[in-house]
Amino acid sequence: MSGRAAEQGPAEGDRGPPEGGYGWAVCLASLWTNGTIFGLLNTSGVLFVALLESFPGSDAFQTAWVGSTAIGVTFFCSTVASILTDQFGCRATAIAGGIVAFIGMLSSSVVTHLQQLYLTYGVLMGLGSSLAYTPSLVILGHYFHRRMGLVNGLVTFGSSIFTMVLPFVLKYMLKKIGLFTTFRILSGLVGTLIICGCVYKPLLVKQRPQAIQNGSALVNDRRRTFGEKLKKHLNLRIWRNRRYVVWVIGVPFALFGYFVPYVHIVNYVRHVMPEASGEALVTYMGAASGVGRLVFGKVSDFPCVNRIMLQQLSFLAIGQSHNVETCHFVGVLDRRLEGRHWQHGPGGPGPLHCKKGMGGPGAPTAAGIEPGPGEQDTITNKTP
Numbered sequence: 001m002s003g004r005a006a007e008q009g010p011a012e013g014d015r016g017p018p019e020g021g022y023g024w025a026v027c028l029a030s031l032w033t034n035g036t037i038f039g040l041l042n043t044s045g046v047l048f049v050a051l052l053e054s055f056p057g058s059d060a061f062q063t064a065w066v067g068s069t070a071i072g073v074t075f076f077c078s079t080v081a082s083i084l085t086d087q088f089g090c091r092a093t094a095i096a097g098g099i100v101a102f103i104g105m106l107s108s109s110v111v112t113h114l115q116q117l118y119l120t121y122g123v124l125m126g127l128g129s130s131l132a133y134t135p136s137l138v139i140l141g142h143y144f145h146r147r148m149g150l151v152n153g154l155v156t157f158g159s160s161i162f163t164m165v166l167p168f169v170l171k172y173m174l175k176k177i178g179l180f181t182t183f184r185i186l187s188g189l190v191g192t193l194i195i196c197g198c199v200y201k202p203l204l205v206k207q208r209p210q211a212i213q214n215g216s217a218l219v220n221d222r223r224r225t226f227g228e229k230l231k232k233h234l235n236l237r238i239w240r241n242r243r244y245v246v247w248v249i250g251v252p253f254a255l256f257g258y259f260v261p262y263v264h265i266v267n268y269v270r271h272v273m274p275e276a277s278g279e280a281l282v283t284y285m286g287a288a289s290g291v292g293r294l295v296f297g298k299v300s301d302f303p304c305v306n307r308i309m310l311q312q313l314s315f316l317a318i319g320q321s322h323n324v325e326t327c328h329f330v331g332v333l334d335r336r337l338e339g340r341h342w343q344h345g346p347g348g349p350g351p352l353h354c355k356k357g358m359g360g361p362g363a364p365t366a367a368g369i370e371p372g373p374g375e376q377d378t379i380t381n382k383t384p
Helices: 023-042 044-054 060-076 078-088 090-108 114-138 148-177 179-199 216-222 226-233 236-240 242-254 260-272 278-299 307-338
Strands: 008-010 204-206 340-343 378-381
Touching: 023 044, 023 060, 023 114, 023 148, 023 179, 023 278, 044 060, 044 148, 044 179, 044 260, 044 278, 060 078, 060 114, 060 260, 078 090, 078 114, 090 114, 090 179, 114 148, 114 179, 148 179, 148 278, 236 242, 242 307, 260 278, 278 307
Parallel strands: none
Antiparallel strands: 008 204, 340 378
């Protein structure tokens, strides 16, 4: 992405990354950063339910945009965050991101309309998260190389830890103190990103061209066009690599629905199985994800392992598991609805179809959808 590596040199000779030492403190700060950011993004479903209750006039579609905007902006601004990290360094960019995210979360606690959260929680929180997240990964290359896979696994494990804990913490706080006070407390958590940014002490120092006595080198640098300055930070030649292009196009499609369960599963479980805990499902996903991050982070360090191939196999496994889950869900839904049938006015009972169970006209309450007004269908239970 950037040509900075060519302009940098180790501050202490050519010994390479220290592979430890102060780097473990940096690793811990990066772990906390990833845990805070993705813990909040992955528990969007818990906040989604609270937003529906706090803003009764809004529907599920409007409410879902709050968490979706935050997730989208976080990743959409990654390119900008990379350029700023390249220009100003990991520490300054991460601190600025922590400040912006803190302002966004704190201002979310004083909104009066749902649409205002699109700006405060969605844009500001998302932008700050992006600025804090990117340096947390870049700084690892300053301290680790041989153990990079393990360190990346540990850092991303932070998101799993927070994803396991936050659903129940948020559920308790929302019940006891309400949504807006919860936002104020979460702003304190987000504020710790500023402290984490202060830990990012760079080892690779950017080498600036030395200006000659008349200062002509500095003058020429200032006269550069915007395009020339942009090329300095963007590696456009890599787009000639067809494998890279295929990979860049394929990954977004592979992850297109990654965050959908995190946003909607809590509310879905609340309607379909009121006695069950949707928060527990988010915790289980976080736990399983954490095990995978640690195990395959270490596996990817082995010289015989092709990391790209490992990623492709993981995507294949995810796709197959979703196919199994979909078939299992349809089977469970059919069994749940087997004990129910419709009486259409004066006509006799007819079979229920999956479309109705998923929210079609006259859908049963078992799927969390009440029959619409004016519908004459009534739901009765079969007797053995």
